[in-house]
Amino acid sequence: xxxxxxxxxxxxxxxxxxxxxxxxxxxxxxxxxxxxxxxxxxxxxxxxxxxxxxxxxxxxxxxxxxxxxxxxxxxxxxxxxxxxxxxxxxxxxxxxxxxxxxxxxxxxxxxxxxxxxxxxxxxxxxxxxxxxxxx
Amino acid sequence: xxxxxxxxxxxxxxxxxxxxxxxxxxxxxxxxxxxxxxxxxxxxxxxxxxxxxxxxxxxxxxxxxxxxxxxxxxxxxxxxxxxxxxxxxxxxxxxxxxxxxxxxxxxxxxxxxxxxxxxxxxxxxxxxxxxxxxxxxxxxxxxxxxxxxxxxxxxxxxxxxxxxxxxxxxxxxxxxxxxxxxxxxxxxxxxxxxxxxxxxxxxxxxxxxxxxxxxxxxxxxxxxxxxxxxxxxxxxxxxxxxxxxxxxxxxxxxxxxxxxxxxxxxxxxxxxxxxxxxxxxxxxxxxxxxxxxxxxxxxxxxxxxxxxxxxxxxxxxxxxxxxxxxxxxxxxxxxxxxxxxxxxxxxxxxxxxxxxxxxxxxxxxxxxxxxxxxxxxxxxxxxxxxxxxxxxxxxxxxxxxxxxxxxxxxxxxxx
Numbered sequence: 282x283x284x285x286x287x288x289x290x291x292x293x294x295x296x297x298x299x300x301x302x303x304x305x306x307x308x309x310x311x312x313x314x315x316x317x318x319x320x321x322x323x324x325x326x327x328x329x330x331x332x333x334x335x336x337x338x339x340x341x342x343x344x345x346x347x348x349x350x351x352x353x354x355x356x357x358x359x360x361x362x363x364x365x366x367x368x369x370x371x372x373x374x375x376x377x378x379x380x381x382x383x384x385x386x387x388x389x390x391x392x393x394x395x396x397x398x399x400x401x402x403x404x405x406x407x408x409x410x411x412x413x414x415x416x
Numbered sequence: 417x418x419x420x421x422x423x424x425x426x427x428x429x430x431x432x433x434x435x436x437x438x439x440x441x442x443x444x445x446x447x448x449x450x451x452x453x454x455x456x457x458x459x460x461x462x463x464x465x466x467x468x469x470x471x472x473x474x475x476x477x478x479x480x481x482x483x484x485x486x487x488x489x490x491x492x493x494x495x496x497x498x499x500x501x502x503x504x505x506x507x508x509x510x511x512x513x514x515x516x517x518x519x520x521x522x523x524x525x526x527x528x529x530x531x532x533x534x535x536x537x538x539x540x541x542x543x544x545x546x547x548x549x550x551x552x553x554x555x556x557x558x559x560x561x562x563x564x565x566x567x568x569x570x571x572x573x574x575x576x577x578x579x580x581x582x583x584x585x586x587x588x589x590x591x592x593x594x595x596x597x598x599x600x601x602x603x604x605x606x607x608x609x610x611x612x613x614x615x616x617x618x619x620x621x622x623x624x625x626x627x628x629x630x631x632x633x634x635x636x637x638x639x640x641x642x643x644x645x646x647x648x649x650x651x652x653x654x655x656x657x658x659x660x661x662x663x664x665x666x667x668x669x670x671x672x673x674x675x676x677x678x679x680x681x682x683x684x685x686x687x688x689x690x691x692x693x694x695x696x697x698x699x700x701x702x703x704x705x706x707x708x709x710x711x712x713x714x715x716x717x718x719x720x721x722x723x724x725x726x727x728x729x730x731x732x733x734x735x736x737x738x739x740x741x742x743x744x745x746x747x748x749x750x751x752x753x754x755x756x757x758x759x760x761x762x763x764x765x766x767x768x769x770x771x772x773x774x775x776x777x778x779x780x781x782x783x784x785x786x787x788x789x790x791x792x793x794x795x796x797x798x799x800x801x802x803x804x805x806x807x808x809x810x811x812x813x814x815x816x817x818x819x820x821x822x823x824x825x826x827x828x829x830x831x
Contacts, residue, residue, distance in 0.1 A: 293448055309661075311468065312807045315783075323807040342630055344661045346557045346804070348468035348779075350575020355470030372631035372661050373445065373592060374575045380444040381577035 285415040287390055287397050289367075292408030293376060294385035299364040301402045302336040304328045305395045308368065308375075309345025310352040319361050337406060338363040339398050343372040353378035365406040367394050367413065387411055417446045417589065418453040426585060432487025434480050438581035445578060446589030455551045455590040460490070460583035461539060462531065463497035463555035464576045465779035466518040473576070474518050474525070480580075481528035488529050491586035494579075495534040495543065496526065497556045498719065498746070498776040505772055509744070510788035515781050531583070535774030536748035537718050540567065541646060543750075548672055551594055553582030557657035558650065558718050558800070564664040566649050568672040570594045573631075573663055593664055598632055599673065601666055601680035606688035607639035611652075611696070614724075615816040617644065618651040618799030619699040623691055625659025633660075636680050638668040638688065647721050654718050655799035703802045703814035705793065708828040710813075712791040713737075713820050716746035716777040717801040722754055724817075729760035731821045732767040738827025742789065743769035746776050769824070777801065782808040795820050795829060 304327040315322035319334040343349070353375075356362035365385040366375065379386035385406045390397065390413075398404060403416040419427065419439075427443075429436040442454070466474065480488055501511050501519045523533060534543060537556045540563055546552055548568030554560045555574050563569040572592040574582060582588040592598050605624055611617045624635050635656070644652070649667075656662050666674035674680045715728065725747060737743045745764060747755065752773035755761045764771050778801060786792065786809055794805060795813040797820050802812040813829055822830045 291447070293444055311778075312804055314807070322809070325806070342661070344659075346658060347463045347555050347573055347575040348465070350577050351464065351468040351470070351473050354476070354577070355468075355472045358472035359470070370630040370632075371448075373449070373572045373578070374661075376445050376448045377441075377575040377578040380441055380448070381575075 287394070287413040287415065289387040289411040289413065290389035291411045292385065292387035293379040294383050294408045296405065296407045296409065297364050297385050298403065298405040299335060299337045301339050301398045301400055301404050302328065302331060302333055303339040303395055303398055303400045305341055307342050307344040308338070308340040309343065310349035310356070312345040316352065316356055316361060333363050334361060335364045337365045337367060337404050339367045339394055341368065341395055342370045343368055343375040347374050350374045350378040350381060353384050354382040357382040357384055367406065369394050387413065417443060417451055423454055423587070432483060434483050434488050435584050438584040441577060441581045442585065442589050446591065449589065449591035451589035451591040453590055454587040455594050456587045457492060457551045457553050457582055459544060459546070460492060460494040460553040460574070460579050461497060461555050461559055462494065462576055462579040462583065464522060465498065466500040466515055466522055467779060467781045468576065469518065469522060471518065474521050477522060477525040481525040490530045490583040492583060493544065494531045494583040495539055496531060497535070497537055498779050499523070499535050499774050500780050502772040502775050505770065508770060509785060511781065512784060534748070534750070536750070537776060538650065538721060538748055541721055542748060551588070553579050553588045555579040557663070558654035560663045561653040561657040561665065562650060564593055565653060565666065565671050571663070592632070599664060600634060600682055601636035602634045603627065604636050604638060604686050604688040606690045607637060608690050609693035610641055611648070613816045614647055614651045615797045615799065615814065616696055617648040618655040619696045619814070620691065621652040621655030622659045622799040622803065623695055623699055625656045625662060627689065628660030628662050631661050631663070633662065634664050634666065635662065636666045636668065636674065636677070638677065640667055640670055643670055647724060650718050650721070651799065655803070658800040658803045700814050703812050705811065705813045705829055709793050710741050710795055710823055710827060710829050712794045713741065713743045713824040714777045714794055714796045714801060715817070715820070716744070717798045717804070719776060720745060720747045720751070722751050725751060725755045725760045725764070727817060728821070729763035731818065732769060733763040735767050735825050737768040737824045741824050741827045742791065743767070743824040744777060745769055745771045747771065747773060749773045778804045778808070782810070786810060795823050
């Protein structure tokens with residue numbers, strides 16, 4: 282089995298492994314999620330209806346408002362969160378939220394991360410080095 | 417990231433555990449964005465509605481608030497964004513008592529920290545307006561974009577945990593829009609037809625926001641023929657920030673860092689993207705409805721200014737909102753007091769509308785509130801709200817203030 286390595290900017294949080302859920306769409310915890318049910322709830326989102334719990338969530342950029350900074354911690358505390366976030370470009374809100382929640386997050390990859398990983402692939406996220414290992 | 421002696425002392429815990437934890441958090445964020453050091457700030461503004469907080473973050477705030485006063489008290493003037501409930505009126509709109517309990521606990525925690533409960537997303541129209549060049553830690557995207565763009569201050573989006581950290585340390589990591597190099601224009605828009613009302617301004621912000629590809633993209637707007645009002649720029653910025661996650665724009669001849677095109681671009685300006693009236697009409701159509709059913713009309717996001725409250729009061733004076741439709745209006749507590757004094761509140765509430773203070777609709781547990789009141793079809797003059805609210809199970813419809821009022825009275829969408 283080929284093991285691919287994808288390089289990004291040094292991230293936040295501990296190393297984790299999980300299954301990828303990928304879309305070429307953007308991300309806001311407030312705008313896009315039903316955080317009680319653990320599914321994407323914005324009808325126009327490409328992951329509408331998809332369950333994101335314990336997934337390595339791979340999306341384009343952080344969008345929307347500032348609420349995600351609190352929400353990620355609240356979601357992690359209730360164990361109703363993705364296991365990691367990989368974005369082409371995070372904004373400060375996602376970085377602040379990941380830092381507050383200790384949720385692993387990496388951005389700024391050497392390509393479009395939403396085309397480099399496919400839904401269902403097993404990945405290891407290593408924020409300390411900014412590397413993603415795809416099994 | 418370089419730390420000075422004061423910051424090293426904070427990190428060593430010599431200025432209390434809350435400040436140690438705050439600086440540790442700021443280091444993580446600063447390293448993520450390659451910040452060279454910290455910058456002292458003049459004010460902090462904290463977004464912390466209880467829907468965003470949840471019980472877990474309320475407990476977090478209570479832990480910080482339990483430290484001795486000299487350790488927990490904020491280091492700089494610190495104010496709050498809208499709360500999740502108007503404690504005088506929440507029963508009318510069937511908000512759950514469990515949320516109200518969280519609300520009261522949050523307020524008690526913030527007051528123990530020395531935070532001023534201004535409960536507003538339009539602080540720049542009310543308190544200590546930011547000054548050009550001032551470094552700040554502002555939560556709320558609309559507050560941040562207005563302060564950066566219209567007033568020339570410097571802030572990144574500071575989500576609640578980071579705004580609180582900044583309030584405790586009196587500083588924030590120096591990255592993003594604190595730095596000159598990130599304040600240069602990247603994209604140019606040419607306005608070919610002038611916006612006619614506040615909703616058009618919001619639509620314009622939404623159109624430009626949809627084009628933004630990252631937080632660090634800075635749109636430059638050319639072609640505005642006369643200085644817009646503060647409310648026009650408020651709606652424009654709020655929508656641009658919401659659709660685009662964009663904290664700074666320049667408007668040629670209007671905003672302080674953009675006297676002309678050559679002042680905002682390092683080289684020749686890029687090819688402009690034209691925006692015509694048809695673009696604005698298309699934006700309205702994106703938030704149209706296939707029938708005229710109407711459950712709720714909302715004026716919020718951002719909270720209404722005194723001028724907007726006056727306009728609304730004059731439109732509603734002597735009118736009655738249809739019994740099958742609800743009309744909610746959100747403003748800052750300070751403007752609510754002024755509206756009471758000037759008679760605007762009486763005219764608004766005399767129509768059957770509800771004037772809420774210190775809240776904003778989407779920050780009030782909107783999903784649960786919709787289910788409790790059987791609200792689904794929502795009409796608003798706020799482009800920002802249309803962007804947010806569909807994720808909560810609503811069907812948003814966009815119309816200007818006059819169309820919204822006419823619809824609320826008719827009990828069906830009239831455009």
